[in-house]
Amino acid sequence: MLLLLTAVLVPYIVLAALSLRLIGQERQLEARRAVEERERRLTLLGQQLLSLLENLKLRQLARLVPRGDGSAPGLPMDRAIAFVGLVREGRLRLPWDDDPGVRLFRRLINEARFAGQLRQVEAEERAARYEKASALYNRVIEAARHPAQQAYARLLLAQGLEKAGRKPESRRQYERVLELPLEHVDEYGVPLAFYAAPHLLGDDLRRQGILRTIRMAAEGEGWLSPAALYLARDLARTLKVSELESRFTEQIRDREQAEALQADFARLVPVRPAREPLWSAYGQPVWLVSVAAGPGGVDAWVLAVRANEALRALDSIVRLAGHGEGDSLGESFPDLSVALPATVEHPASYRQTLLISALALTLTLTLLAAYLLWRDVRRDVELAEMRSEFVSSVSHELKTPLTTVRMFTETMRLDEEMDRQTQCEYLDTVLSESERLGRLVDNVLDFAKIEQGARIYHRQPVRLEEVVEESARVIGYPLKQSGFTLDLAVERTLPPIEADRDALLQAILNLLTNAMKYSGKSRRIGLELRREGANALIAVTDCGVGIAPEEHARIFDRFYRAPASQSQYIPGAGLGLTLVAHIAKAHGGDVAVRSSPGAGSTFTIRLPIRAE
Numbered sequence: 001m002l003l004l005l006t007a008v009l010v011p012y013i014v015l016a017a018l019s020l021r022l023i024g025q026e027r028q029l030e031a032r033r034a035v036e037e038r039e040r041r042l043t044l045l046g047q048q049l050l051s052l053l054e055n056l057k058l059r060q061l062a063r064l065v066p067r068g069d070g071s072a073p074g075l076p077m078d079r080a081i082a083f084v085g086l087v088r089e090g091r092l093r094l095p096w097d098d099d100p101g102v103r104l105f106r107r108l109i110n111e112a113r114f115a116g117q118l119r120q121v122e123a124e125e126r127a128a129r130y131e132k133a134s135a136l137y138n139r140v141i142e143a144a145r146h147p148a149q150q151a152y153a154r155l156l157l158a159q160g161l162e163k164a165g166r167k168p169e170s171r172r173q174y175e176r177v178l179e180l181p182l183e184h185v186d187e188y189g190v191p192l193a194f195y196a197a198p199h200l201l202g203d204d205l206r207r208q209g210i211l212r213t214i215r216m217a218a219e220g221e222g223w224l225s226p227a228a229l230y231l232a233r234d235l236a237r238t239l240k241v242s243e244l245e246s247r248f249t250e251q252i253r254d255r256e257q258a259e260a261l262q263a264d265f266a267r268l269v270p271v272r273p274a275r276e277p278l279w280s281a282y283g284q285p286v287w288l289v290s291v292a293a294g295p296g297g298v299d300a301w302v303l304a305v306r307a308n309e310a311l312r313a314l315d316s317i318v319r320l321a322g323h324g325e326g327d328s329l330g331e332s333f334p335d336l337s338v339a340l341p342a343t344v345e346h347p348a349s350y351r352q353t354l355l356i357s358a359l360a361l362t363l364t365l366t367l368l369a370a371y372l373l374w375r376d377v378r379r380d381v382e383l384a385e386m387r388s389e390f391v392s393s394v395s396h397e398l399k400t401p402l403t404t405v406r407m408f409t410e411t412m413r414l415d416e417e418m419d420r421q422t423q424c425e426y427l428d429t430v431l432s433e434s435e436r437l438g439r440l441v442d443n444v445l446d447f448a449k450i451e452q453g454a455r456i457y458h459r460q461p462v463r464l465e466e467v468v469e470e471s472a473r474v475i476g477y478p479l480k481q482s483g484f485t486l487d488l489a490v491e492r493t494l495p496p497i498e499a500d501r502d503a504l505l506q507a508i509l510n511l512l513t514n515a516m517k518y519s520g521k522s523r524r525i526g527l528e529l530r531r532e533g534a535n536a537l538i539a540v541t542d543c544g545v546g547i548a549p550e551e552h553a554r555i556f557d558r559f560y561r562a563p564a565s566q567s568q569y570i571p572g573a574g575l576g577l578t579l580v581a582h583i584a585k586a587h588g589g590d591v592a593v594r595s596s597p598g599a600g601s602t603f604t605i606r607l608p609i610r611a612e
């Protein structure tokens, strides 16, 4: 057993160890491959992002060239661009810092004639002569040289009329201011229309106009100043247009971030454009900021691009990571961190699964083979044990009748005056014992022939009732001696069948001998021959110890003896029923048992008879 285990387990353990090593190596390789793949993807993404940004920069700069006068750049050409600023004397100027509308406003307001007129009106207002002031405003409007001056004067007129308590007229003027184009801004870059709007909120009809105005401001071309954005957001909030409100909030955040960048600029971004393209990450949401050599006499141009938008434009699944976490996208993006989602399942893990399955299959097969081997070995061992038991049983069985024969013949020889009747009894015993001996030897010899496949049956027409009666006669003497009664029931209408007479006799005698051996205290045995359909049935019944159901199938196996009979020292070699089954089968029939422990047994040989 130990040898068997060693033979099976040692190669298996070696195989398993080898496979585990292989799996380990495969894992390492896979991890290395994943790292390489990750680096490759990051490099590629870095290159793509860089080329997208540089392209954007070039296109944006190309648009700036014609404006080479150093004036504030126009609106960016791409949504991804947060702003385009210029650097003068080391200071970053934001687009709305240099609004031409604001400059124009300042120039027109300060124009001597216009400024003088306004001062005059203001003096009237201070003196609370509102009527007079309004009339003067109207005159200023008529005389104004420039629409921006007109617009401003109209706003002041509306405010003046309001103070004078001339509400309807004031509203009319506000309405006209509301309709002014957004380019009319004051010195804070706030469109004048935004100042009129709050006075018209009470009027449903005007609300639509206000909404149109702020929507135009949100979608229009031009940089709204931070002050204009705050006003616009308040208006959107009052009108409960959350979509516009959040849009302005976003823009305010952009302005704040841009102003923060403006303050930090000198520290953050090298003003001299670097030789290598360089995009510094700044703020939250992250902007990528780059400095370009400026056309048109400015120190440099600054481009800020929203990192998220740029990544989205690349269709990338990468997202921005917090500072210090995640991976870098290369030297061009010194402080940008991105998080690359884990790669989808690698084909290598499929190989691993295959390897593990193969290992599991090998284990199963090995264990199965080991089990089959173990079962065979166990059977062989059992058979060897049964054989050796058989030899001792047979020797024992042979000895008993021989001893009896010797004992009786010696007694007869010594006692010369023995009477005739005792002599006859002794001789009967000797005859019966030698017949038993003969049967035993026949059984052993026949079994040997069966084992070699050399058992030959000599068939001839046989009348079954004769064979059954013959067996009853042969067993008669031993039965009588042991005090048994034989109940014989023979149907005499059966036709003769083709059979080996001696073999059938041997089979019936084996069953009768067993009935005697396993009768326990009972002394009745039944022997019956009857016809059932196309079969002849020979049944031997006893009222003895019986057989447990789980033994029924095995008692016909060679050398097999039920444990009960062994423990009760009933002599036997485990061959009788094997021979009965073989003989029945050779005659085209079979043998069946019906029995339960303590309730006796019936063994029935079934033999087919040919139809008459």
Ligand code: ADP
Residues within 6 Å of the ligand: 514, 515, 518, 542, 544, 545, 546, 547, 555, 556, 560, 561, 562, 563, 565, 571, 572, 573, 574, 575, 576, 577, 578, 600, 601
């Ligand atoms: P043996 O009788 O020599 O042991 P057999 O092949 O004739 O061998 O029978 C096999 C086993 O079947 C017996 O050991 C016994 O346990 C059981 N057996 C056979 N006939 C009977 C019977 N009539 N009653 C109870 N058990 C029986």
